[in-house]
Amino acid sequence: MEKRDYYEVLGVSKNSSNDEIKSAYRKLAMQYHPDRNPGDHTSEEKFKEAAEAYEVLSDSTKRSRYDQFGHNGLRMGQDFHQYSGFDDIFSHFSDVFSGSGIFDDFFGRSSRGGRGQSQRRSMAERGSDLKIRMPLSLEEIATGVKKTIKVKKWITCDSCNGTGAKSQDAFHKCPTCNGAGELRQVSRTMFGQFVNITACNACNGSGQIISDPCSKCRGDGRMTAEDTVDVNIPAGVQGGNYIPMRGKGNAGRRGGDAGDLIVVIDEKEHNNFVRDEYDVIYRLTVSYPDAALGAEIEVPTLLGNEKVKIESGTQPGTIIKLRNKGIPHLNSYSKGDQVVVVNIFVPTNLNSKEKTILKELAQSENILPKVKTGSKETDKEKDKDFFDKVKDVFF
Numbered sequence: 001m002e003k004r005d006y007y008e009v010l011g012v013s014k015n016s017s018n019d020e021i022k023s024a025y026r027k028l029a030m031q032y033h034p035d036r037n038p039g040d041h042t043s044e045e046k047f048k049e050a051a052e053a054y055e056v057l058s059d060s061t062k063r064s065r066y067d068q069f070g071h072n073g074l075r076m077g078q079d080f081h082q083y084s085g086f087d088d089i090f091s092h093f094s095d096v097f098s099g100s101g102i103f104d105d106f107f108g109r110s111s112r113g114g115r116g117q118s119q120r121r122s123m124a125e126r127g128s129d130l131k132i133r134m135p136l137s138l139e140e141i142a143t144g145v146k147k148t149i150k151v152k153k154w155i156t157c158d159s160c161n162g163t164g165a166k167s168q169d170a171f172h173k174c175p176t177c178n179g180a181g182e183l184r185q186v187s188r189t190m191f192g193q194f195v196n197i198t199a200c201n202a203c204n205g206s207g208q209i210i211s212d213p214c215s216k217c218r219g220d221g222r223m224t225a226e227d228t229v230d231v232n233i234p235a236g237v238q239g240g241n242y243i244p245m246r247g248k249g250n251a252g253r254r255g256g257d258a259g260d261l262i263v264v265i266d267e268k269e270h271n272n273f274v275r276d277e278y279d280v281i282y283r284l285t286v287s288y289p290d291a292a293l294g295a296e297i298e299v300p301t302l303l304g305n306e307k308v309k310i311e312s313g314t315q316p317g318t319i320i321k322l323r324n325k326g327i328p329h330l331n332s333y334s335k336g337d338q339v340v341v342v343n344i345f346v347p348t349n350l351n352s353k354e355k356t357i358l359k360e361l362a363q364s365e366n367i368l369p370k371v372k373t374g375s376k377e378t379d380k381e382k383d384k385d386f387f388d389k390v391k392d393v394f395f
Contacts, residue, residue, distance in 0.1 A: 181203060316343055
């Protein structure tokens, strides 16, 4: 079969630059690679054809001879490479894909350093993260707080400074991998030679072993201890928020970086307040005389006690807002409010004198409830609105 024009094979013109030729070949190689087209003989032939075309056009001497004499001109010289299989193609054109992760996946090579060469692992391993729960009261959340906590964790061994070795002379080349940090298994298939590279289990991919480990940490480079950590909690946090403490987790093995300490906020249930986002709700129960006559009553807030005015004739469910007495917005100067919901206390244990007085009051026109004059539908809507306002507080 007559060979196709190499420029036609790569889909480029005769004036194309080396970079354009290289880019065109790379696209075709990825498109027709055998791993992407298993069992497809046509793709296999196109892959070979593209590789052959690239080898000629990427070489200035061969390209010049090809431009002048065509395919016959290549046979005049002795430097034209005759392909014996895919292994030759892979070996000759690895520079085209150098540094690309896709090429590494296909051909089992590292993007650093050439064919079959992997990056050696460090003996050090990053430490694991720790997570603790931090219970906070609403008062602490409202102001922000600094907490000092004790954490049991892995810390760096102070005897070997985390190396795991008694001295620097204790490090030796791993005999299993001969210091390479990796083990290779070569197999040949109809598509050429493939190399399977795995990390050496004996040295964990580092290429070194410790012949004389540290007696204090037994070669691990760390030991367990109790550490003290200061945590600054900003105002406005809520349950489920977390604060990452970088490098405050478990120390890594053999000098590895420490993990993180994750502090998760738990919001304590409060005896007086119910939190609603950045507002706090307080249920105030007043006596019937105070509600009827009016009074000034002291109520607790997150920042201390404060007096509120109960107007005469205050009804159950009346809402009084104390501006900016709630929770600060996280990372903001804004604050929520304290919502005071008024409830009327109804006595359940009266003596005879108190009963007599109430019976006399019950005859008064101003004591008896007024008859509703609105429609039943309007009354239902009002009742529903009232229930919606207070259901989260009272139930």
